[in-house]
Amino acid sequence: DAGVIQSPRHExxxxxxxxxxxxxPISGHNSxxxxxxxxxxxxxxxxxxxxxxPIDDSGMPEDRFSAKMPNASxxxxxxxxxxxxxxxxxFCASSFWDSNQPQHFGDGTRLSIL
Amino acid sequence: QKEVEQxxxxxxxxxxxxxxxxxxxxxxxxxxxxxxxxxxxxxPELIMSIYSNGDKEDGRFTAQLNKASQYVSLLIRDSQxxxxxxxxxxxxxxxxxxxxxxxxxxxxxxxx
Numbered sequence: 001d002a003g004v005i006q007s008p009r010h011e012x013x014x015x016x017x018x019x020x021x022x023x024x025p026i027s028g029h030n031s032x033x034x035x036x037x038x039x040x041x042x043x044x045x046x047x048x049x050x051x052x053x054p055i056d057d058s059g060m061p062e063d064r065f066s067a068k069m070p071n072a073s074x075x076x077x078x079x080x081x082x083x084x085x086x087x088x089x090x091f092c093a094s095s096f097w098d099s100n101q102p103q104h105f106g107d108g109t110r111l112s113i114l
Numbered sequence: 115q116k117e118v119e120q121x122x123x124x125x126x127x128x129x130x131x132x133x134x135x136x137x138x139x140x141x142x143x144x145x146x147x148x149x150x151x152x153x154x155x156x157x158p159e160l161i162m163s164i165y166s167n168g169d170k171e172d173g174r175f176t177a178q179l180n181k182a183s184q185y186v187s188l189l190i191r192d193s194q195x196x197x198x199x200x201x202x203x204x205x206x207x208x209x210x211x212x213x214x215x216x217x218x219x220x221x222x223x224x225x226x
Contacts, residue, residue: 033213042218043158043202056213091157100165102148102204103214105157 004106018080025094120217137203146206
């Protein structure tokens with residue numbers, strides 16, 4: 001079975017541009033998570049969805065960040081306008097909504113804002 | 115604030131030795147515990163899960179859980195250079211609706 005699929009794998013863009021990251025969760029999983037990872041701060045949870053509904057977005061750093069999950073098989077994380085400090089690796093993960101179930105991660109998007 | 119603490123390392127062990135990775139957590143009602151391995155430039159990969167007190171073995175890996183002490187560990191026997199990676203401890207509590215709390219990870223280096 002296919003794992004979590006993220007696109008693009010790498011994104012380099014200039015400050016001020018809009019960035020859209022995409023994620024397709026594992027089929028059947030009903031929870032989806034967006035993380036950001038940097039050397040300084042480690043793995044940070046940005047937002048997560050259960051059954052396509054945002055549950056907790058307290059990790060979203062600023063209003064410049066937004067996330068949507070229009071259906072069970074697709075989610076986007078958008079940054080507008082982007083800033084150099086947004087440079088990081090962004091991971092999407094999915095799982096079943098059950099306390100015993102682990103999360104499975106996509107390969108990540110390496111974002112560089114110049 | 116729910117927290118998961120790990121020694122950042124680096125932890126350096128010789129090839130063939132036992133590597134011991136430790137993790138403590140603050141939320142007493144945590145129920146599920148996971149160890150992820152992350153190679154440099156790659157995504158976290160699940161290697162072990164444990165839910166009840168005691169030991170759980172899978173090949174060269176053993177996870178140990180002590181809920182009274184709020185402590186979980188990962189032992190890697192016969193360490194290999196290919197085990198060199200960052201190991202992330204993750205904890206899930208009751209009613210967390212799927213959310214995991216991650217530690218910052220311990221970097222392990224296995225020297226040939």
